[in-house]
Amino acid sequence: DQQVKQNSPSLSVQEGRISILNCDYTNSMFDYFLWYKKYPAEGPTFLISISSIKDKNEDGRFTVFLNKSAKHLSLHIVPSQPGDSAVYFCAASSTSGTYKYIFGTGTRLKVLA
Amino acid sequence: NAGVTQTPKFQVLKTGQSMTLQCAQDMNHNSMYWYRQDPGMGLRLIYYSASEGTTDKGEVPNGYNVSRLNKREFSLRLESAAPSQTSVYFCASSEHGYTFGSGTRLTVV
Numbered sequence: 001d002q003q004v005k006q007n008s009p010s011l012s013v014q015e016g017r018i019s020i021l022n023c024d025y026t027n028s029m030f031d032y033f034l035w036y037k038k039y040p041a042e043g044p045t046f047l048i049s050i051s052s053i054k055d056k057n058e059d060g061r062f063t064v065f066l067n068k069s070a071k072h073l074s075l076h077i078v079p080s081q082p083g084d085s086a087v088y089f090c091a092a093s094s095t096s097g098t099y100k101y102i103f104g105t106g107t108r109l110k111v112l113a
Numbered sequence: 114n115a116g117v118t119q120t121p122k123f124q125v126l127k128t129g130q131s132m133t134l135q136c137a138q139d140m141n142h143n144s145m146y147w148y149r150q151d152p153g154m155g156l157r158l159i160y161y162s163a164s165e166g167t168t169d170k171g172e173v174p175n176g177y178n179v180s181r182l183n184k185r186e187f188s189l190r191l192e193s194a195a196p197s198q199t200s201v202y203f204c205a206s207s208e209h210g211y212t213f214g215s216g217t218r219l220t221v222v
Contacts, residue, residue, distance in 0.1 A: 043216050
């Protein structure tokens with residue numbers, strides 16, 4: 001049973017436009033969420049996080065939105081750049097225990113120049 | 114500024130062979146993790162260690178063993194490799210968010 005789901009395996013966006021990556025979770029105990037970016041042949045790198053006490057967190061071109069009632073989070077990238085082309089993973093954890101994250105299956109973003 | 118270092122980067126094993134994947138971190142993190150990444154499956158947790166001296170199973174522990182040698186090092190051992198263990202393996206350490214190593218690409222033939 002996949003507790004964290006990324007239902008879009010891939011997404012193509014024109015350079016300069018907005019990229020929206022979605023993530024759904026099923027476990028109501030999850031209260032901390034991360035987005036990671038992964039380039040080929042490299043380890044995932046941290047992008048942005050959000051705690052369940054917030055519904056939005058912004059860092060430059062990256063904004064994460066959290067809708068707790070829908071158990072849904074999304075990552076917005078504005079404007080999208082070719083260097084953003086990568087696989088994006090969302091991850092969720094319950095901070096009441098060990099920071100043991102459950103990852104989604106990833107969305108491959110391609111930003112077209 | 115090494116962060117998390119994994120060795121080796123690539124390995125080919127024959128079915129039934131054993132090997133140990135090494136991981137070391139220099140950030141003084143308490144928690145360390147081993148994940149595997151497979152196409153369409155995302156990152157799945159194999160084992161983790163919340164602190165030195167403790168280890169626990171994750172989602173997919175079968176066929177693996179781990180050792181938390183000290184605070185810096187967390188190794189993953191395959192006692193008898195199987196083709197189903199062909200994957201990319203990532204080690205991570207954390208206080209809150211993870212810092213990942215660059216991965217070990219393992220092929221079992």
